[in-house]
Amino acid sequence: MSAVPATQAPAPKPKSYLDNGHTVASWLLTGDHKRIAILYLISVSIFFLVGGIAAGMIRTELLLPKGVFLENDSYNKVFTLHGIVMIFFFLIPAIPAVLGNFLIPLMVGARDLAFPRLNLLSWYVYMAAGTLGVIVILLGGVDTGWTFYTPYSSLYSNSQVGLTIAAAFLAGFSSIFTGINFIATIHKMRAPGLTWFRLPLFVWAHYATSVIIILGTPVIAITLLLVGVERVFRIGIFSPELGGDPILFQHLFWFYSHPAVYIMILPAMGVISELISAFSRRPVFGYHFVAFSSLGIAGLGFLVWGHHMFVSGQSMYQGVVFSLISFLVAIPSAIKVFNWTATIYKGTVKLDTPMIYALGFIGLFLIGGLTGLYLSSMATDIHLHDTYFVVAHFHYVMVGGTIMGYLGGIHFWWPKMFGRMYPDNWGKLSAVIVFIGFNLTFMPQFVVGYLGMPRRYHYYYLQPEFQPYHIMSTLGSSVLGVGYFMPVLYLLWSLKYGKKASANPWGASGLEWETASPPPTTNFLEMPIVTKEVYTYDAEKAEAEFEHRQELIEEVTG
Amino acid sequence: MAAIAAEHAHSHDHHGPLHHQFEDLEQQNEAYLVGMWAFLVQEVMFFGALFLAYTLMRWQHPMDWYFAHNELDWKLAGVNTFNLLLSSFFAAMGVRSAQLKDRKGVLLWLAGVLFCCLVFLGIKYVEYSLKWEHHLVPGPSFFYQGEANPGVAQMFFGLYFAMTGLHGIHVAVGLIVFGILWLMWFFRKPIVTEDYMPTEMCGLYWHFVDLVWIFLYPLFYLIPHP
């Protein structure tokens, strides 16, 4: 894709969006999608830190079979805090609200999202939700687990369930606003000539995500509201002793919360499509299949919620159907993975930081996805349900998938966002450390889970043989923590001391690389008109580079 | 094409109904419409979960549901149903006047919508306060002596208040939205007078509120004897 300038008049040096006002008000009252993305970047990073501290406490506690420093009650609160903060305040908004917000208008060649004020409102709603979350922590936390299962959450828990529900409710609406914005923007604000099949796969993935958001999120909102109502007024909706049906809660909860997994992973898949293509210098193999597999995952994702409820007392016939459909989700997921690997094949692969993250994503997502098959088949799920196997599985998908995609995307578009390059060697080091730390943390959990360690327990003194796995896992989590903290340091360092980035430092294709780094407030000085197909990498240039590399290799090896 | 795009790039300076991120009013209106419908889809799912809970409860306790519903006043709610249909008609006529740029017509029809809003909320207030007096509001003061199982009756009234209450909140929001819209037309704000889409979007919201009530009315007030 390329912009054909309407006139050849010499363009004045663009004033970047970062220089368009330096006051606090110019940030807090902005309608600029790029500034809102930066606001989101700061806020989700803070919540990632909060959730990470909770994760560290969990891992420390599990070092000894009799626990280290937490009581039963406080342990419950810590893992609940970890789950709620990481899911509602980090994983769900991370890629759409930061990278999607920043990039979708740039990628579709628009000046802004369709509804800038709604976008800003979404950030404020998110911050309101976050503030409530912090108040919950200060008031002593909540101990229901992030799943809020009834009747415990609605009748018995003495912790701050009401406020937490309000926080999750608000966070949901923040993502609904973002979703509505993306849908209207992607449908109606594409640059002239930018047809659906010229859209980057990042945009396709975000479109699918937005559809899931508007179809699923309201359901969790109303469900949590009902839990709150039941808690306050003692109406029997979910609590059996009041005549309600706890399985109904699980149906409603997972109707959203399973698709929510795809809200987290689909945008990451979009990021990976961009990275793989840019650093292999080849168009994505089977573009149409990858694009439609996003929609396929979005659609199928709504039909599999029952696989969280195999042992809940749900009808086994229903379970069989849910199990079968869950297997089907593997098809669009596998299409993506196969097509990414086919893209790399014979490509001129450049192992820059984002590419290492992308390769890490493929490896971790593969393990996460394949272990999902064990859990979606009913017979094995009965053995593995509520064990650390499940914990390891969803961390491989959500952490190994989403956070690898998020960090890869941040490293890829950092020069575009701030106009500075970061030290690439440090980036590569952090990517490798994250990969190693991650596997060291969660691989032992598969084993210990298979051996029978239940999730959400912090004592295992009857099975002291589990301890080595927990020690490995805790060690791994410290390595992981170092890996996650390194980018914070060198990326912040790069803001002041980094080399100035050109408009297209990676030589990548896409409309966002055709404007200045950082982009001007209106994104493009001349509104682009797209005349080329998507992912047009210069084959000759790539080949020349490939040969040049071969020569270098021959020189070195003699 | 390029020239058109370049020309439109400058059109965001003036303070008309066009926002700077759009090329022209056409594009803006279409984006608004898509955004509004995406929002309405979200609303369908929002109410949807409640309808699912309702269906399940009624399926499990058909008799109690029937007995409990006898406590509701279908005649009063019938008046409200007619009232909401009328308001929907007013809203549609208001949008029509906005399309024709007939300011007086818009002011008149929207005043009709606002009036119906108030009547609806008034009747709802009467209904709710009667339930309160009869101790039919779920909670510690709930006291039911009818034929239905008291626990199930409380579930019935719980869902009744949850669903009609959520709908009532939407009506109240509609009152605010249409109040603001009416004032904007009254003060000739170009954002509404030069472009019918804001009026149309308010209308869409209002029709959706009507739509929910179309289902709520038979489901709560007209339950047949099983």
Added chain:
Amino acid sequence: MSHSNDHAANHHVDSVGTYVATFAALTVLMIATIAAAQVNFGHSIVNNIIAMTIALLKATLVIAIFMAVRRSSGLVKLYAIGGFVWFLLFFIAFCDYATRSWEPVKGWYGEESKVVPDYPHVTDHPGERPEKHNSGH
């Protein structure tokens, strides 16, 4: 440009007569709902089907004419219909409730036993219970 496909349709203004007729039809349907609810058709299912059919008709009228979906772009139609179709997906949950007590093999659960108890709080009040209360067994 990608966004100027069917703009002509959006500017069409319906006549007053269309709206009046729609409103009249809605009112008639409302009266029909109320009237049908007063009649005993032998089984409550008939009443329910009639009530829901009328509600769907009314909803269709409101969506198609008041909300102008019949004149809108395909995209708006897709969203308008898609929302309601997706809502129906919820009712997959009912397959669970309907099949929960099915036996894999006849006699599997024994003569009297059931997977799902008959909501004990309900049977606690035998005097108030009509006989037909078991949920879909």
